Amino acid sequence: MSRAAPFSLRLSDKEHTRLEAQAGAMSLASYIKSVVLAEDAPRYRKSRKPPVAEQQLLAEVLARLGQSRTANNLNQIAKHLNQGTLVVDEELEVNLNAALADVAWMRVTLMRALGVGS
Template sequence: MSRAAPFSLRLSEEERTRLEAQAGAMSLASYIKSVVLAEDAPRYRKRRTPSVAEQQLLAEVLARLGQSRTANNLNQIAKHLNQGTLVVNEELDADLKAALADVAWMRVTLMRALGVSS
């Protein structure tokens, strides 16, 4: 029987020490395989596939992100704020309010799409 390519598993020193103690006289690889491949090993649920409605909401958010310059505008505002060159005027105030409205809409829409209540 030919063997497949090795499987790598990164462990902290603590995790490895704990596994080695649990393995006792067994090799670490044999112990890990016996636990993972045991009939009574825990089964984890599959990832939930988003509904069509949820996918549409996510697509809406992505489309709005692609069309808006909100991220770039906020980045420029933060840059000027950090440099001490930010001039607050009516135009900036309106831009900030629009950005806040965009972010709030995205938050609510993403939460709806993910089935999370606010």
């Protein structure tokens, strides 16, 4: 049987002394393996699948992000604003309002998906 690479465990002096006392005549490695790998050892991690409704909401947000150029458009606006070359015309105003609506929708949808009150 081939063995995997060694596993390292950092313990305080107090923890190490306690484990040695609990191991008794067993080697420390054998004792730790017997406790950790026991059938009745507690299981602390549960793989949790997000509810389908949450996944659908998150998928909607990702789809909206993929379809829109909101992030790129806002970046271009910020660039022109910083350069002092931003001309606010009717088209830009419409685009800004659309971007704000997209961001607001994404925020509300993400918060709903995460179960956070808005």
